[in-house]
Amino acid sequence: MSTPDPTKTINSPEATRESAPRFTKAKDGKRVDHAAAAKQFLDSPIHAKSHDERVWAMRTKRDKQAHAIEEWEELRDLASQIKTHTLTHLDEYLEQFADNAAANGVRVHWAADAADHNRIVHEIFNDHDVKKVIKSKSMLMEECGFRHYMEGVGIEIVETDLGERIQQLDNEDPSHVVVPSVHKMRSDVAKVFAETLGSDPDNDDAHYLAGRQRDATRPLILEADAGMTGANFAVAETGGFIVCTNEGNADLSANVPNLHVASIGIEKLVPRMEDMGVFIRLLSRSALGSPITQYTSHFRAPRAGGEMHIVLVDNGRSKRLGQEKFWSSLKCIRCGACMNTCPVFRRSGGLSYGATYTGPLGLILDPSFDAHRYSNLPFASTLNGSCTNVCPVKINIHEQIFEWRQVLAEDGHIPWAKKSALAAAGKVLADPKRYRAAIRTAQSALKHLPDWAVYSQLNAWGQVRDMPDVPDGGSFHDWYRKNRLHKTEAADTATHDSGDDS
Amino acid sequence: MQIGLFVPCFIDAFYPEVGIATLELLERFGCKVDYPFDQTCCGQPMVNAGCHPEAAATEQHFVNQFEKYDVIVAPSGSCVHQVRDNLTAIKQTDKVKHVRTNTYELVEYLHDVLKVDAFPWARFEHRVGYHDSCNTLRNLGHGQPSELHGKYFSKPRALLEKVAGLELVAPSRPDECCGFGGTFSVTEPEVSGQMGRDKIADHGRAGAEYIVSADTSCLMHQQGCAKRIGAPIRFMHIAEILNGAAA
Numbered sequence A: 001m002s003t004p005d006p007t008k009t010i011n012s013p014e015a016t017r018e019s020a021p022r023f024t025k026a027k028d029g030k031r032v033d034h035a036a037a038a039k040q041f042l043d044s045p046i047h048a049k050s051h052d053e054r055v056w057a058m059r060t061k062r063d064k065q066a067h068a069i070e071e072w073e074e075l076r077d078l079a080s081q082i083k084t085h086t087l088t089h090l091d092e093y094l095e096q097f098a099d100n101a102a103a104n105g106v107r108v109h110w111a112a113d114a115a116d117h118n119r120i121v122h123e124i125f126n127d128h129d130v131k132k133v134i135k136s137k138s139m140l141m142e143e144c145g146f147r148h149y150m151e152g153v154g155i156e157i158v159e160t161d162l163g164e165r166i167q168q169l170d171n172e173d174p175s176h177v178v179v180p181s182v183h184k185m186r187s188d189v190a191k192v193f194a195e196t197l198g199s200d201p202d203n204d205d206a207h208y209l210a211g212r213q214r215d216a217t218r219p220l221i222l223e224a225d226a227g228m229t230g231a232n233f234a235v236a237e238t239g240g241f242i243v244c245t246n247e248g249n250a251d252l253s254a255n256v257p258n259l260h261v262a263s264i265g266i267e268k269l270v271p272r273m274e275d276m277g278v279f280i281r282l283l284s285r286s287a288l289g290s291p292i293t294q295y296t297s298h299f300r301a302p303r304a305g306g307e308m309h310i311v312l313v314d315n316g317r318s319k320r321l322g323q324e325k326f327w328s329s330l331k332c333i334r335c336g337a338c339m340n341t342c343p344v345f346r347r348s349g350g351l352s353y354g355a356t357y358t359g360p361l362g363l364i365l366d367p368s369f370d371a372h373r374y375s376n377l378p379f380a381s382t383l384n385g386s387c388t389n390v391c392p393v394k395i396n397i398h399e400q401i402f403e404w405r406q407v408l409a410e411d412g413h414i415p416w417a418k419k420s421a422l423a424a425a426g427k428v429l430a431d432p433k434r435y436r437a438a439i440r441t442a443q444s445a446l447k448h449l450p451d452w453a454v455y456s457q458l459n460a461w462g463q464v465r466d467m468p469d470v471p472d473g474g475s476f477h478d479w480y481r482k483n484r485l486h487k488t489e490a491a492d493t494a495t496h497d498s499g500d501d502s
Numbered sequence B: 001m002q003i004g005l006f007v008p009c010f011i012d013a014f015y016p017e018v019g020i021a022t023l024e025l026l027e028r029f030g031c032k033v034d035y036p037f038d039q040t041c042c043g044q045p046m047v048n049a050g051c052h053p054e055a056a057a058t059e060q061h062f063v064n065q066f067e068k069y070d071v072i073v074a075p076s077g078s079c080v081h082q083v084r085d086n087l088t089a090i091k092q093t094d095k096v097k098h099v100r101t102n103t104y105e106l107v108e109y110l111h112d113v114l115k116v117d118a119f120p121w122a123r124f125e126h127r128v129g130y131h132d133s134c135n136t137l138r139n140l141g142h143g144q145p146s147e148l149h150g151k152y153f154s155k156p157r158a159l160l161e162k163v164a165g166l167e168l169v170a171p172s173r174p175d176e177c178c179g180f181g182g183t184f185s186v187t188e189p190e191v192s193g194q195m196g197r198d199k200i201a202d203h204g205r206a207g208a209e210y211i212v213s214a215d216t217s218c219l220m221h222q223q224g225c226a227k228r229i230g231a232p233i234r235f236m237h238i239a240e241i242l243n244g245a246a247a
Helices: A013-017 A032-040 A045-067 A072-088 A088-101 A114-127 A139-143 A146-152 A164-171 A187-196 A206-223 A249-255 A271-286 A317-321 A325-331 A337-341 A343-348 A359-370 A386-390 A396-409 A416-429 A434-450 A460-464 A476-481 B009-016 B016-028 B044-046 B053-066 B077-086 B096-100 B106-113 B134-139 B156-160 B190-205 B218-229 B236-240
Strands: A107-111 A132-137 A156-159 A226-229 A234-237 A240-245 A259-265 A295-299 A306-315 B002-004 B031-036 B071-074 B103-105 B128-130 B168-169 B210-213 B234-237
Touching: A032 A045, A032 B190, A045 A271, A045 A337, A045 A343, A072 A088, A072 A271, A072 A325, A088 A306, A107 A114, A114 A226, A114 A259, A114 A306, A132 A249, A139 A146, A139 A259, A146 A156, A156 A164, A156 A206, A156 A434, A156 B031, A164 A187, A164 A206, A187 A206, A187 A306, A187 A476, A226 A249, A234 A271, A240 A249, A240 A271, A240 B053, A249 A259, A249 A295, A249 B096, A317 A325, A325 A359, A325 A396, A337 A359, A337 A386, A337 B053, A337 B128, A343 A359, A343 A476, A343 B190, A359 A396, A386 A396, A386 B134, A416 A434, A416 B044, A434 B009, A460 B053, A460 B190, A476 B009, A476 B016, B002 B016, B009 B016, B009 B218, B016 B031, B016 B071, B016 B106, B016 B234, B016 B236, B044 B053, B044 B077, B053 B096, B071 B077, B071 B106, B071 B236, B077 B096, B077 B103, B096 B103, B103 B106, B106 B156, B106 B236, B128 B156, B128 B190, B128 B218, B156 B236, B210 B236, B218 B234, B234 B236
Parallel strands: A107 A306, A132 A156, A132 A226, A226 A259, A259 A306, B002 B031, B002 B071, B071 B103, B128 B168, B128 B210, B210 B234
Antiparallel strands: A234 A240, A240 A295
């Protein structure tokens, strides 16, 4: 018997045999079909189970952290109030922030939309003859399709966040705002790295894989002409901004090259530095269930001889600020707690949403970018409400999902067949005679039809579960008429219906 | 004091024993209960799918049926949530407001209004896993959800603890959604089914012989999932146990 090689550890041979789930992307102009994509995810059961358990573990750790802080619910209240105040005075705080940043020696740019953002950054890069860029993780840049834009103009972008780098090398979008490759198992990462970085395909040890990525990426960091970061928070009174990471990769991206460009959504503003005392306590506890991120980096001014740019991006935010039912989604601090608690997200994977923002947050943000394309997403929820309860800034997420359903139905974005079926149901349910007839028909169909007719493709209920048994004694209505009606006053008032019932 | 009993459509059609248990239980506590014979539905199927105008006629019919009662009680958390919080497709007249503010789910009526302290007729010698439906837990306030920081309480468990012989067991994910979700159960059958199977398995690992809930719709879904995979676990509405049903 040979001695096992400690550097070669395939953690899960079954996972290696099971191919990672792949998703069919919706074509331009088509609706994202979340249900179909979710099925593709669940068709890789080992991956699906692992995903559910890993993401649930983050929710469990978050609970432990939250429950250890006596004033947790007060902190959530405070955070919500600070964000509400800021958003309702956003024009003033943005001006204050921009003025202070400029006074610190930072060049401030304003981008109305994604195209504007990409153009502005491209111009900055052109001015400095930039060809190679390192960046830390930024959902805003994902939203702007920044990396794809830059690839199109011949500028090389290297992701420095490990999870985001895995996704970049695999040519796949991030599936989660905090843990972008959480849907992948170690065996999948080993395969990606073997193909792209030349690592040993038979070694899926986490330390080994992280090491190979580090070896491959460090030289790129040292060679980069510019570094990009996002921001978790931007402080109006100082003109500075804060980036939270667990890998220190934002610090490398910002500090190694001479040129630092930060893309910041206009909703990231907070008024004062002391507000960080509230948000930093909430952010990582909500996200990963750790008290704080490994790195909480404050940036305020370019270093001597360097240059710093801030691009403040609207991209639909000021429009959303004017929407009575949906403006409070701008309070979001992108912690991902709503994803971790969401039972649908855990069982369908982030990529099934076919959008930048996934999970409950995605359901309320994505339709505001493209109502038709993302019109199925608000229906990818059981409305269980736990997302609202874990949200550190108290966004009423599940209520907004419910509201979006109404908006999409009113604006003609739900399929005609579904809407007409519900209109027909509404007519039956408003009419006692037709209602009683429908109940009898349903009971009789289940009693007399053969299983193959009941469990057809047309019956979505029957695809995954059995129908209830039909009670021997008939409906409650039948029982009441037989056993009780003569005893109550209802006998006098409701007899017009009884003739239909027998 | 006259109670109007609301028996939602799927209970009427498939689980008449739940309606009967609710009626008998309220009568055991001396309530005067009437079942308006021409009742249909609360409008939830349409509203849950975003189709409010399509629900208006049904909502109006519901109010017409129940406006004459002091209080309306139903053995279904999701329907009570619809009436109380989402019955908004019609003009909010005084009658509509009266119906909406006086509609109770059975557990809250027993626990908060009648303040029941004993069910001497009830005996259930089994291990029971209680299923908190999301609507009863988070929209009606049946208990403290596991994700919120605060003092633990659970109204349905407080009632079940008064039943002789009954042993409560707890799944590892105490209030994870079972995946029914109204129209979600048919628009997302694969995820819904996976959630249902996971929920049943979690209760099974905790040793539950019965899954008990205040929401029949969740039970109908879980029962359907259990039957499909041949899981031997059984299902019962809380009203049946509190009314003294034997296994």
